Amino acid sequence: MNTARGFTLIGADGHPEASPVKGAWGGNRAEKIYGCLDCPSALRAIARGGYVGNRVFFADEATALAAGYRPCGVCCKDRYQAWKNAQERGESWTH
Numbered sequence: 001m002n003t004a005r006g007f008t009l010i011g012a013d014g015h016p017e018a019s020p021v022k023g024a025w026g027g028n029r030a031e032k033i034y035g036c037l038d039c040p041s042a043l044r045a046i047a048r049g050g051y052v053g054n055r056v057f058f059a060d061e062a063t064a065l066a067a068g069y070r071p072c073g074v075c076c077k078d079r080y081q082a083w084k085n086a087q088e089r090g091e092s093w094t095h
Contacts, residue, residue, distance in 0.1 A: 010056045012066035023057025027069050030054040034064035035072030042072075065094055 010027070011017045026042060027034035028051060035042060045051035058064040071079035079095055086093035 014067040025058040027056045034069040035075040039075035041074040
């Protein structure tokens with residue numbers, strides 16, 4: 001009998017999909033932001049009792065971007081700044 005736990009990740013199309021492995025990146029569905037699983041900002045929000053209902057997970061960063069999420073300004077500062085600069089120029093950004 002297989003006792004492995006399944007996980008739900010967000011796919012490139014923005015829809016949930018079953019996965020046998022845990023996500024490598026976390027995100028906030030309401031704000032369309034993704035970041036590291038140990039992001040200090042996300043952990044503070046979770047500790048305050050918020051955020052959990054909007055928490056989503058991604059297999060990789062490329063999937064988060066394809067699903068329309070932007071990098072977190074706290075745990076992904078360089079990526080966020082590059083994303084922001086591209087937005088100001090009216091360009092798309094991929095890491």
